[in-house]
Amino acid sequence: MSLKRFMVIDGNSLLHRAFHALPPLQTKDGIYTNGVYGFLTMLNKIIEEYSPEYICVVFDKKVPTFRHKEYTEYKANRAKTPDELIMQFDILKDVLKKLNITTLEIDGFEADDIAGTLASIGEKEGLETILVTGDKDYLQLATENIKVLITRKGITNLEIYDEQTVKEKYGINPNQLIDLKGLMGDKSDNIPGVPGIGEKTGIKLIKEFGSLEGIYENLESISGKKLKERLIENRLQAFMSKKLAKIVTEVPINVDLQELRKREPDYDELIDLYRKLEFNSLLNKIRKNTEDNQASDDLADIDCNYEIVQDLGVIDSIIQSINKNKSVYLKFIQEDKIIGLTIKTETTKTYYIDLIEEDFKEKVLLKLKDIFEDENIEKKGHHLKEDILILLKNRIHLKAISFDSMIGQYIINPSQNSYSIKELAKEYLSVYIKDEDDILGKGKNRKKITDIPLEDRAKIFSVKLEIVSKIENLVKEKIQKYNMNELYYKVELPLVEVLAFMEFEGFAVDIEKLKELGEEFESKMTELTEEIYSIAGEKFNINSTKQLGYILFEKLELPVIKKTKTGYSTNAEVLEKLKGEHPIIEKILEYRRIMKLKTTYVDGLLSLVDKKDNKIHSTFNQTVTTTGRISSTEPNLQNIPIKTDEGRKIRKVFIPSSEEYKLVDADYSQIELRVLAHITDDPNLKEAFYNDEDIHTKTASEVFNVPKSDVTPLMRSRAKAVNFGIIYGISDYGLARDLNISRKEAKLYIESYFAKYKKVKEYMDNIIKEGKEKGYVTTIMNRRRYLPELKSRNFNIRSFGERMAMNTPIQGSAADIIKIAMVNVFNELKKRKLKSKLILQVHDELIIEAHKDELDQVKQILKSQMENAFKLSVPLKVDMKIGDSWYETK
Known part of the structure; x- marks a missing residue:
């Protein structure tokens, strides 16, 4: 027993x-x-x-x-x-x-x-x-x-x-x-x-x-x-x-x-405490373990009244309700094609419209077109960029977006791992729902949405839309509480439409030139391979860490920098430290650089070109970075290399979609340094921008204590590193490494900088203190970034937090400004009904595919809207270039 x-x-x-x-x-x-x-x-x-x-x-x-x-x-x-x-x-x-x-x-x-x-x-x-x-x-x-x-x-x-x-x-x-x-x-x-x-x-x-x-x-x-x-x-x-x-x-x-004796918890009080502590997964565990307990009623599944629609007559009834309410929640379900649409108003049940049949889908979209394009009917949902894109592909323009729960939660907590409806249901309603990943699975064994019964499909997606409607006011209340209304309604929500149109338009690619570039890189790799074999005295697999390790550290007897569990490390950091030790090192580094260009950019881009229009339709991510910057994937156009001649050649393949168009590139001049001048109110820094001086020459003059006329290119280069390093909270160690100088010399540069720009030093100290007290720092648009690292006892973690505290208000404010500019440029192009389109944003620059007849208008719009996007205490300045490829605009 x-x-x-x-x-x-x-x-x-x-x-x-x-x-x-x-x-x-x-x-x-x-x-x-x-x-x-x-x-x-x-x-x-x-x-x-x-x-x-x-x-x-x-x-x-x-x-x-x-x-x-x-x-x-x-x-x-x-x-x-x-x-x-x-x-x-x-x-x-x-x-x-x-x-x-x-x-x-x-x-x-x-x-x-x-x-x-x-x-x-x-x-x-x-x-x-x-x-x-x-x-x-x-x-x-x-x-x-x-x-x-x-x-x-x-x-x-x-x-x-x-x-x-x-x-x-x-x-x-x-x-x-x-x-x-x-x-x-x-x-x-x-x-x-x-x-x-x-x-x-x-x-x-x-x-x-x-x-x-x-x-x-x-x-x-x-x-x-x-x-x-x-x-x-x-x-x-x-x-x-x-x-x-x-x-x-x-x-x-x-x-x-x-x-x-083990007793049942006091569920009511435990639930309240878990909510306060934001223990969402533990709340869900209570729900699962106490389904019959009255104390967990508020953790039960969402009560969702839904109806499956396969009859056009019901669509007319839905349209009447939408017109009466003047707002609608919606979400399209798409796999290879549109499968369904969930739609509801504040006063109706949720409707799951089955759109598998092509003919029925066309008729439904035709009936709902006026609703979607009516600027007096508010559109609400989650990740509405997806829905805008789906409708654009069906020649319908979704207008008047007034609520997007994903975007709302992103500005509330930009460090969150996921902004899925499943996660938001946990956070705001303490409800655990099964989403499509739970039911369909992941990876190779993932089923198709159409593999599950219509009734199950309808319930899953109807519940998700129901959750969006239930959390709307809760999300809005937080946005209001955090004083982010302007950021949400004037910047982030309008940007959803801008990014959707940019993805829809795409960026044309010269396929033949891209293939030629691939052949050029392949030829260069072959040449480098033979040179490496000759230096090594034998053939081996250059891409094999084990074989390369043997050649470098046993045959050529180079000093071992680092070892891993499986043998010698031959990563980039190790090879950089070995530069100058043997001629083979430079050749291997060059080989790897060319190989990356070939595989990542040439082969990668070729696989992503849409064969229907020979364009790259990159995905622009609005909810990924903690600073508010936009990122892009498939491909990451922001990472197209520009530091080497070979890397810059990649930009030659990005061209206008026809001979009637040119590319116009508008780039903010030193926007982060201008934001720094504005935020710190440093008179010395502001003076440089008022007088339109070369800020790096001025800083070199201040730091090295020489007249501007005596500043050498090396001095200017080092001052530039200091200027941008200060924004990122660089240490003497980091600056020494970047400039290949001693820490003592680097420390002297930083101290000289702060001695001349006293308000910058004062700001840096104060923002760290503020971050520790509040737990977050903010941008000029009141965007928050939470920094728990500032209170860590671990020196490295705390130092990282301090660097982020110094950098986020600057980088994040620059991101705010570029987003405002994007929205304003997009709206002005639309207002004037121009053929020219905004097609790309990369950090501080915008690229417009401009019709040749509209070039003057486009230049005027870019200059006006970008330089007046936000009123700083120093002028914003935009540099513009025009070309027949992205390469020519740089």
Whole structure:
């Protein structure tokens, strides 16, 4: 017959383990929660696995114990507990209270003493006790019915010990481990032991003499003069160490075992607390585990009244409702083609319109066209760029977007991993829904949407649209609370339409020129391959790390920079350090550079060209970067190389779509430095832009203390590195590396810069301080970036946070300005009904495919809208170039 289980958890040990195992986690209010979250994850796992009848969590008290009185240096070597962890103890105890789990802490004793006493009580009561901890001191308590569950790595790897497994591991009985600690001490607790005796010697002595007492009773039998001397000299210390290491099992505990029975949580209070702590996955676990519990009613599935539509007559009824409400929620479902459309108003059920049949789809779209294009009917949804694109391909223009939940959540928290409806349902409604990934699967085995029954399809997508309607006001309230209305309604929402049109228009590619470039790169790679073989004295696979490692470090005997588990490292960093050591290194670096151009850009672009129009239709991502910048994928047009002649050739293949058009490239001049001047209000920096000076020449003059006329190209180049480095919070180490100078010289440059631009230094210091106090920094449009890293005790993490605090308001503000410019340029082109189209944005530049008859208008629109996008205290300046390829505009 199996025994009932009693689980005793060392709260201090597990909370420490969880805190250090997980990255920093903060709520919007700046509450650190990673330790508590990790603890609860472990707690749920072990409760699920071991199903205890009784449970208790024990803690240390913040007062000295009897051990401190015995030995004042006890645990004196422990580092100060991080503030981020200290604040989580009370939070954890509050959570445990809501879980109805008893916690114990007693003056004068440590958590392990309380746990040991409870284990002793449990054993006497005929229970199987499981002690959960990360502290191996507990192993001394192991018996047949007292087991120790040790956390090994992270928060999921646990190892269980009983009396037999302790014997197998150490070769001695569990109760002899305190004798071992008496001999070898314990560095973690600052227990001294006998100097010079380690685990191996200690175990050998205990096996021979049975205990510490036995060893000292038989000193004459111990061989080894030095060992005997150490034991004699440290006798008192050895017995004190044993006493310190022994876990007390007779702590006066005023608690009845029945009080420790596992009980149901107080769900109402627990749900409220989990919401406050933003523990969405734990909220969902409650929902799953308590489906019949009234307290979890608010965690039940979304109540969604939906109807499948396959009749045109119902479409007329839907149109009437939309016209009456003057707003509509919508989402198209598309795989290879349009499959369906979910649509609803604030007052109607959700309709899933089945659009599999092509003829029915055409008729439905024709009926809904006027609704979609009516500027007086608000359109609401999630990731509406997808829907705009779908409709554009069907010659319909979706207008009047007033709410997009994905965009709203992005500006609320730009660091979030996912903005899916599933995630938003968890966050705002504490509801777990199954989305298409859960049902269809992922990767190669993913089913098609059409493989699942129509009824299931309708429910999945109807529920998702229902969620969008339910969270709309909650998202808007947060946007209002964070003072982001202007950012949302004037910048980000209008930008959705702009990006959709840019994707739809695409960028024309000269296919033949791209193929020729591929052949040129292939030829160059072949040439380099032969040169490398000749230098190496043999043929080998240049792309094989193992073979290249052999050639470089064994045959050519170059100095080994770094090794991996599988052999020599030959990565770019290693090869850069080896430059100058041997002529083969430069050839290999050049080979790799050309190969990347060939595979990533030539082959990559060829695979992505749309054969219908010979264009690249890149995807522009609005919710990826934490600074607010737009990124692009498939392909990443922002990464087209420009630093080498070969790289710049890639831009030659990007051309206007016909001979009637030219490319106009408008590039902000030093926008980030202008933003820096505006934000810092530095008079010296502002003066340069007022006078339209070369800012890098001016900085060189200031830093090197020479007249502007005496500034050399090298001085200007170094000043440029300082100017842009300051924006990114560069250190003397980073600047030294970039300029290949000493750290001392780099430090002097930075100090000279701050001496001349005092307000910049003042701003940098203040923004870090502000970031620490608020937990975030903002841009000129009040865009937030949360920086929990600023409060980290880890120097590298904290330094990263400080650099981001300095950079984000500048880079993010520049992103705000370019987005405003994009919206204004797009609207002006549309307003004038021009044939010219905005087709690309790359960092600080816009590219328009301009009709030759409209060139003057386009130039005027770009200059006016870009330079007046935002009123800075210094002028914004735009440089423009026109060409027959992207290459010609640079």
